[in-house]
Amino acid sequence: MTLQVNKTSYPLEIEAGRTLLSVLRGELGLTGSKEGCDDSECGACMVLVDGQPVNSCSYLALQADGREVTTIEGLASGTKLHPLQQAFLDHGGVQCGFCTPGMLISATGLLATNSDPTDDEIRAALSGNLCRCTGYVGIVAAVRSAAGEQATAD
Amino acid sequence: MAGRFTSPTALVDALAATEAGYRAVAGGTDLVVGSRQGKWSLPEDIVALDRIAELRGIEETAGGLRIGATTNHADLARHPAIRERWTAVADAASIVGSPATRHVGTLGGNLANASPAAETSGPLLCFEAQVEVRSTTGSRRIALDDLFEGPGRTTLRSDELIVAVEVPELANAGSCYVRLEFRRQMEIAVVGATAVVSLDGGLVSGARIAITALAPTIRRVAAAESALLGTDGGPSAASEAGRLAAEAALPISDVRSSLEYRRAMAAVVVRRAVTGAIARARGETIAIPASASLFGAR
Numbered sequence: 001m002t003l004q005v006n007k008t009s010y011p012l013e014i015e016a017g018r019t020l021l022s023v024l025r026g027e028l029g030l031t032g033s034k035e036g037c038d039d040s041e042c043g044a045c046m047v048l049v050d051g052q053p054v055n056s057c058s059y060l061a062l063q064a065d066g067r068e069v070t071t072i073e074g075l076a077s078g079t080k081l082h083p084l085q086q087a088f089l090d091h092g093g094v095q096c097g098f099c100t101p102g103m104l105i106s107a108t109g110l111l112a113t114n115s116d117p118t119d120d121e122i123r124a125a126l127s128g129n130l131c132r133c134t135g136y137v138g139i140v141a142a143v144r145s146a147a148g149e150q151a152t153a154d
Numbered sequence: 155m156a157g158r159f160t161s162p163t164a165l166v167d168a169l170a171a172t173e174a175g176y177r178a179v180a181g182g183t184d185l186v187v188g189s190r191q192g193k194w195s196l197p198e199d200i201v202a203l204d205r206i207a208e209l210r211g212i213e214e215t216a217g218g219l220r221i222g223a224t225t226n227h228a229d230l231a232r233h234p235a236i237r238e239r240w241t242a243v244a245d246a247a248s249i250v251g252s253p254a255t256r257h258v259g260t261l262g263g264n265l266a267n268a269s270p271a272a273e274t275s276g277p278l279l280c281f282e283a284q285v286e287v288r289s290t291t292g293s294r295r296i297a298l299d300d301l302f303e304g305p306g307r308t309t310l311r312s313d314e315l316i317v318a319v320e321v322p323e324l325a326n327a328g329s330c331y332v333r334l335e336f337r338r339q340m341e342i343a344v345v346g347a348t349a350v351v352s353l354d355g356g357l358v359s360g361a362r363i364a365i366t367a368l369a370p371t372i373r374r375v376a377a378a379e380s381a382l383l384g385t386d387g388g389p390s391a392a393s394e395a396g397r398l399a400a401e402a403a404l405p406i407s408d409v410r411s412s413l414e415y416r417r418a419m420a421a422v423v424v425r426r427a428v429t430g431a432i433a434r435a436r437g438e439t440i441a442i443p444a445s446a447s448l449f450g451a452r
Contacts, residue, residue, distance in 0.1 A: 016159035017196040019186065039190045040183065041340060046254065053254040058186040060179065062159050063202050106253070127339030128252025 001065040005030065006074030012061075020064050021045045021056035024071060032072035032101045036130070043129035046102035047071050053109040055128070072101035075108065084108060084146045093142040095133040102129045107143045115151055119144065157198040163205045165288070165317065171201035173290045173313045178203055180224050181258035183251070184267040209262070209317060212236070218281075218323040223262025223316045228253070230261060230274070237442060240321060241434060242277035242329035242348050245443045249273060249333065252340050262316040265301065268308045271367040275302070276348035277331050278321060279372060280362040286318040295320070302371040324360070327352045328435025330444045332427040333366065334419050336410075338446065343367045344411045347399065347423040349431035351387060358387050363395060363428070368403035368420050375399045378424065387432035396425035 003010045005028060014023055024030045024047070033056055036044035040055040047056045048070040075082035084107050087093070094100050103126060110117055110125035117125065122143045123136070131139065160176065162168050172178060177197035179185050181204070189196040203209060209224040212233050219240065221230070230236055231248035250256050250264075250273050264272050265285060275298065284295045287310060301308050310316070333346035346366030352359050361382040364374045378398040385391035405416035430444045441447045 016157040016198075016200050017189075019190075040187045040251075040255065043252070043254070052257045054258055055183075055254050058182055058190060059258065060159075060182055060186060060200070060202070062161065063179075063182070063204055065161065109253075124339065125253055128254050 001062055003028070003061065003064060003069065004067065005069045006071060007068075014061055016060075016062060018061045019057055020047065020049075020054075020059045020061045020069070023061040024056060024069075030071050030073050034098055034101060036098065036102075041130070042099070043102040043106065044099055046105040046129065048105055048109055051109065051112055053106050053128070070105070070108070072104055075104060082108070083149050084111070084143065087142040087146040087149070088139070091142040091145060092138040093134065099129055099131045103131065103139055107146070110143070111147055111150060115147060117143070117147060157196075157200065159200050159202070161202040161205050163207070165206055165208055165315075166290075168201050168203055168206060169288060169290045169313075169315060171199075172315055175199060175312075176201040178266075178315055180204060180260040180263040181226065183255050183259040184263060184269075203260075203262075203315070215320075217320075219319075219321040221261055221319045221321065223318055224260045225262075226258065226260050227251075227256040227264075227274070231256065231442075239323060239327075240277070240281060240329065241442065242280065242331040242350060242431070242444075243274055243321070245331040245445065246273035246277050246348075248443045249335075249339075249341070249445055255340075261319060265298070265319070266308060266310065266316055268302050268304075268306050268371070270305050270370055270372060271343045271346070272372065273331070273333065273343060273346065273366070275372045276346055276364040276366045277329065277350075278319065279364045279374060280329065280348045280350040281321050281324060282362075283319050283321045285316045286320060287314045288317050289314045293317075299374075304370045324350065324352065326435070327360065328431045328433065330427045330430030330434060330440065332423050332430060333445050334423050335445060342410065345405070345416050345419050345423050347420070347427040349395075349424070349427040351382070351428070351431045351435050353387070353432070353435045356386060358382050358385050358391070358432075361395075363399060363424060365399055365403055365420060365424065368399075368405050368416060370404065375402045375424075377402060382428065387428060387435075389429075392425045392428040392432070393421070395428050396421035396423075399424040
């Protein structure tokens with residue numbers, strides 16, 4: 001198969017039952033996507049597949065063949081953080097950081113389809129992502145602020 | 155030898171694979187998650203259905219809807235005709251799992267998984283949906299009622315695939331699906347209820363009621379349906395339907411709830427589903443999903 005991750009192609013030979021998360025972390029060394037619950041409850045493993053959020057721990061890697069996968073490593077441009085990443089820092093949306101990659105990926109998926117989400121829409125979009133330390137206030141504020149910035153930039 | 159994997163773009167190739175013993179995966183939100191949770195092992199040989207274009211999409215037909223088996227829950231939830239005329243299906247599809255689950259998980263996969271708590275099955279049962287099933291040797295239609303055999307068990311043969319779900323239209327009906335939930339998202343119904351009602355001159359002329367997570371399979375409750383007929387569908391009629399549905403329930407105790415609590419709440423959710431369906435049949439607006447609307451603000 002060929003796995004297309006963050007605009008780079010990786011030719012791979014993998015077993016049928018491997019999950020996308022295990023291939024990203026184990027074969028490609030992209031360890032930004034986290035293994036939290038490993039059964040699609042927590043969202044720490046969230047990646048975009050063709051622009052849509054997917055729990056990579058329960059998605060077969062072979063089903064991603066030829067599709068465009070975006071992981072947390074694909075958000076920043078060089079040393080410049082993605083506006084959402086910067087907003088998470090500015091609004092205290094990060095504490096231990098374990099849920100952050102998944103949160104950022106779900107937020108990226110949301111802003112790609114909805115440039116001006118309400119707080120309820122932000123909460124719904126992040127509802128598959130659990131944070132166990134900061135709480136969600138700073139995270140929602142960060143997404144709201146990044147959406148505003150994106151609107152100004154457009 | 156390591157397992158085999160095939161990802162055909164044509165249905166005939168997928169059917170040949172299931173005949174050869176491959177197990178089908180659509181979104182993987184049950185099959186793969188279940189294997190991660192240790193409920194079962196992943197099948198040795200897997201045929202993925204997600205690249206078969208003819209299995210996906212929602213089509214309005216002369217008699218109703220034809221929904222391709224790999225149509226996902228997000229597509230069901232936002233479809234304008236479903237929201238307007240099969241509203242309970244939209245209520246249910248819009249509260250399945252999280253955004254990721256709704257985008258990856260498919261209707262056919264959800265039906266084949268046969269969970270007694272599956273959200274969309276109650277509404278589809280009330281609309282008297284049928285599944286179209288194919289194998290290399292032919293096709294058949296199965297009424298949803300005859301598809302579910304028990305928790306996680308269907309009457310499908312191992313070489314058969316669900317290819318579509320046909321949902322008849324019910325003119326002038328109002329419908330509503332409500333679940334009792336402990337949280338709004340990433341939830342599985344503690345108990346759920348569907349009501350589909352028609353009104354004639356302000357009185358109930360047609361009633362279908364199904365209970366979810368209250369028996370080994372999702373099922374309709376004839377006694378509650380008949381009790382509602384001819385009434386105004388008001389508070390006392392809705393409560394009586396709820397009482398009868400609770401009486402017919404065969405709940406279990408598990409990690410989400412005790413048997414006693416489920417039975418007590420059955421009466422409440424059925425009453426709410428009936429109330430919501432009556433309101434919608436009268437043309438009143440109850441926002442989708444009804445669970446959030448009828449339980450009040452978050």
